Amino acid sequence: MGHMPSPNRAAGASARNSAGNLDRPDRQRWERGGDTEISERVERVRERISAAAARGNRDPGDVTVVAAAKFQPVSAILAAARAGLHDVGENYPQELDGKAPSIPGVRWHLIGRLQRNKVKIAVSRGALLHSLDGLALARALGRRASQAGTTAEALIQVEVTDRSAAHGVPAGDLPGFHAACQEIEGLRIRGLMVMPALGGRPEESRAAFARTAELARVLGPGSRELSMGMSDDFEVAVEEGATLVRVGTAIFGPRPHRSEGSHRSGR
Numbered sequence: 001m002g003h004m005p006s007p008n009r010a011a012g013a014s015a016r017n018s019a020g021n022l023d024r025p026d027r028q029r030w031e032r033g034g035d036t037e038i039s040e041r042v043e044r045v046r047e048r049i050s051a052a053a054a055r056g057n058r059d060p061g062d063v064t065v066v067a068a069a070k071f072q073p074v075s076a077i078l079a080a081a082r083a084g085l086h087d088v089g090e091n092y093p094q095e096l097d098g099k100a101p102s103i104p105g106v107r108w109h110l111i112g113r114l115q116r117n118k119v120k121i122a123v124s125r126g127a128l129l130h131s132l133d134g135l136a137l138a139r140a141l142g143r144r145a146s147q148a149g150t151t152a153e154a155l156i157q158v159e160v161t162d163r164s165a166a167h168g169v170p171a172g173d174l175p176g177f178h179a180a181c182q183e184i185e186g187l188r189i190r191g192l193m194v195m196p197a198l199g200g201r202p203e204e205s206r207a208a209f210a211r212t213a214e215l216a217r218v219l220g221p222g223s224r225e226l227s228m229g230m231s232d233d234f235e236v237a238v239e240e241g242a243t244l245v246r247v248g249t250a251i252f253g254p255r256p257h258r259s260e261g262s263h264r265s266g267r
């Protein structure tokens with residue numbers, strides 16, 4: 001302990017720091033792999049959203065980033081939360097349920113397809129469902145929420161192109177579907193979600209985003225949330241009116257494989 005701290009060094013920064021040459025590189029490596037890297041990516045995503053909002057004459061404060069966290073470990077989601085992201089999206093209800101106890105204080109979103117036998121998880125975690133696409137599911141959600149004395153919130157996933165595979169409610173059926181959902185006790189429709197075909201070029205999503213925004217305009221004032229845009233095209237989505245962007249790899253980096261993520265969930 002023969003070391004005396006120099007007078008201009010902050011109190012408490014004593015021998016531990018001067019002897020800390022050894023563990024310093026480790027500490028840096030840990031920070032780069034975790035918090036620092038994620039918080040830098042979050043910062044970059046926020047800057048890009050602000051620029052896109054400016055181009056679209058919008059308030060960036062009207063855009064919520066949903067961290068799309070499928071297969072990501074709890075530690076990465078906690079780092080994103082520390083960087084200020086308090087909305088977390090999962091694709092699989094079991095994965096959400098496994099992680100939720102370790103990640104308090106965030107709002108959960110279910111962004112993948114929901115099977116009717118999993119509505120209980122969505123309701124108990126108070127998750128906003130982004131992918132409502134059928135009346136049977138809508139009724140199951142409303143029933144479960146009513147039993148629990150709460151209200152389930154959902155976005156209707158719409159299909160605005162004529163892709164043969166079903167990716168949501170066809171635009172033409174939306175008014176009828178929305179009206180039917182509004183009759184369901186225990187269910188509140190907050191807006192729309194769209195997921196255009198992944199073409200790799202952000203501009204290819206623009207028409208689908210613009211069309212979805214137009215569809216939401218004619219729904220009631222309580223149904224104007226717009227979940228659109230992912231890592232590749234969230235800027236275009238913000239320009240076109242997105243209020244929720246679902247961003248995964250631009251925040252967390254490449255996704256771990258499914259098995260890795262699910263085994264780690266809940267740790």
Ligand SMILES: *Cc1c(COP(=O)(O)O)cnc(C)c1O
Nearest residue numbers: 068111230231232246247248249
């Ligand atoms: C995985 C996923 C995202 C995020 O995708 P990234 O390209 O990693 O940003 C968004 N929405 C849904 C429905 C997803 O499944």
